[in-house]
Amino acid sequence: MEKILSMKNQKVKQWKKLQTAKGRKEAGVYLIEGTHLLKEAIKAEAQIQDVIMTETFYQQSDLQLADEQIILVSPEILASLAQTETPQGVVAVVRIPGTTPVLDYKGKYILLDQVQDPGNVGTIIRTADAAGYAGVFLGEGSVDFYNDKVLRSMQGSHFHLAVHRGDLQQLIPELKRNGIPVYGTELNEAAVDYRTVSPTEAVAVVLGNEGNGVSKEILALTDLNLYIPIFGEAESLNVAVAAGILLYHFVG
Amino acid sequence: MEKILSMKNQKVKQWKKLQTAKGRKEAGVYLIEGTHLLKEAIKAEAQIQDVIMTETFYQQSDLQLADEQIILVSPEILASLAQTETPQGVVAVVRIPGTTPVLDYKGKYILLDQVQDPGNVGTIIRTADAAGYAGVFLGEGSVDFYNDKVLRSMQGSHFHLAVHRGDLQQLIPELKRNGIPVYGTELNEAAVDYRTVSPTEAVAVVLGNEGNGVSKEILALTDLNLYIPIFGEAESLNVAVAAGILLYHFVG
Numbered sequence: 001m002e003k004i005l006s007m008k009n010q011k012v013k014q015w016k017k018l019q020t021a022k023g024r025k026e027a028g029v030y031l032i033e034g035t036h037l038l039k040e041a042i043k044a045e046a047q048i049q050d051v052i053m054t055e056t057f058y059q060q061s062d063l064q065l066a067d068e069q070i071i072l073v074s075p076e077i078l079a080s081l082a083q084t085e086t087p088q089g090v091v092a093v094v095r096i097p098g099t100t101p102v103l104d105y106k107g108k109y110i111l112l113d114q115v116q117d118p119g120n121v122g123t124i125i126r127t128a129d130a131a132g133y134a135g136v137f138l139g140e141g142s143v144d145f146y147n148d149k150v151l152r153s154m155q156g157s158h159f160h161l162a163v164h165r166g167d168l169q170q171l172i173p174e175l176k177r178n179g180i181p182v183y184g185t186e187l188n189e190a191a192v193d194y195r196t197v198s199p200t201e202a203v204a205v206v207l208g209n210e211g212n213g214v215s216k217e218i219l220a221l222t223d224l225n226l227y228i229p230i231f232g233e234a235e236s237l238n239v240a241v242a243a244g245i246l247l248y249h250f251v252g
Numbered sequence: 253m254e255k256i257l258s259m260k261n262q263k264v265k266q267w268k269k270l271q272t273a274k275g276r277k278e279a280g281v282y283l284i285e286g287t288h289l290l291k292e293a294i295k296a297e298a299q300i301q302d303v304i305m306t307e308t309f310y311q312q313s314d315l316q317l318a319d320e321q322i323i324l325v326s327p328e329i330l331a332s333l334a335q336t337e338t339p340q341g342v343v344a345v346v347r348i349p350g351t352t353p354v355l356d357y358k359g360k361y362i363l364l365d366q367v368q369d370p371g372n373v374g375t376i377i378r379t380a381d382a383a384g385y386a387g388v389f390l391g392e393g394s395v396d397f398y399n400d401k402v403l404r405s406m407q408g409s410h411f412h413l414a415v416h417r418g419d420l421q422q423l424i425p426e427l428k429r430n431g432i433p434v435y436g437t438e439l440n441e442a443a444v445d446y447r448t449v450s451p452t453e454a455v456a457v458v459l460g461n462e463g464n465g466v467s468k469e470i471l472a473l474t475d476l477n478l479y480i481p482i483f484g485e486a487e488s489l490n491v492a493v494a495a496g497i498l499l500y501h502f503v504g
Binding site: 119123126127128129130131132133153155156157160161228230231232233234235236237238240241242243244245248251 | 371375378379380381382383384385405407408409412413480482483484485486487488489490492493494495496497500503
């Protein structure tokens, strides 16, 4: 079992670079934090490169790990890698999957068009997981997926769902050709009240940017655009709440 | 128009105290930030005590305010009162309503049992507003309502909904006596699938703590406890997302 006590150690410097999108992209790995996410990673058979923990955590841990996977560090090093205020004492370096999951055009999908808030992106993916959706498509301009706040809100759901990336303008016609109805979401009543659309086995729901909604180019490509009626005086719904209402509506 | 340029000014010191729950309680006022919330406060005829802005904001503002309401401050003072990273240049001191709104036992209500995260509380209240609910009850142990993060997530919905406070254990039997069905929410399948319960004109939905859910004492008092089925591998839903699904379900 390796032990690192100096903040100036090369490995510590490399790990700290994973706190930025650029660093993650270059290294092809990302950091997860805490017991829950680590257990989810193990369960999902994710490729875990290093498990970094304090001595105290190691003593108390019930994790089934080989000693050669573990690197013990000082509480200071752990705190510098963790992004929560009271870290649990463990972070891990996990490989970003290199291959794209196969898209079989079955089941339910969500498409994210420039959703910016990490908490919203994570919560939407967690909701899609709960609602039994098959996968999520991250369009260009959506927040970096391996951001610590996204990971915290997802609570491991990225290990359960197929995550695709790409240009939604290319993807939508493809989904339609394969018989999947694609529904955009709009904030105005020019769109169709979601309650009038029946649940179907396969569906793709597009969610948009917090301020601007789904972009016009995307709305022009969908089968239908839906809105959630506002009965009170609020101007709009939070995008993650809107996602929850729509995703569970299509479950039936 | 008053002008304050020194951080040591007594008023600045008093305003800064409003950033804590204790300070707000003692003074009976709270701070709102930004144009949107200020406009909502004006529209709702809230008692606005001071409107504090920078000179730059004053020059560009289209707000209809009497000059004697306005206090001009330096950008440093404004930044010290604002809680966002890039403040818009205006904050206001608003009176906390002294009287409790009348409860007419009509319409739809939400009850919050120890919901802790300010963003969740704010988002739930915004959703209740959007769904046309009549009011919200904050049980003891829920987060302080005039917290800046709650205010930011509510986006002014506390000006639209009746906000009640009190002991939910006293309130629930009262609601039931007045013919309002009270539904708790549970994370386990011992409860009833929400989809089997029909929407009704009047309803009260109880939402609980992020980690522990609705407390046992409360669950024992309700007419029925509901759960949202999980079809995938996520362990639970975010409480604000769960609220959105249930609140819109009861709209029908």
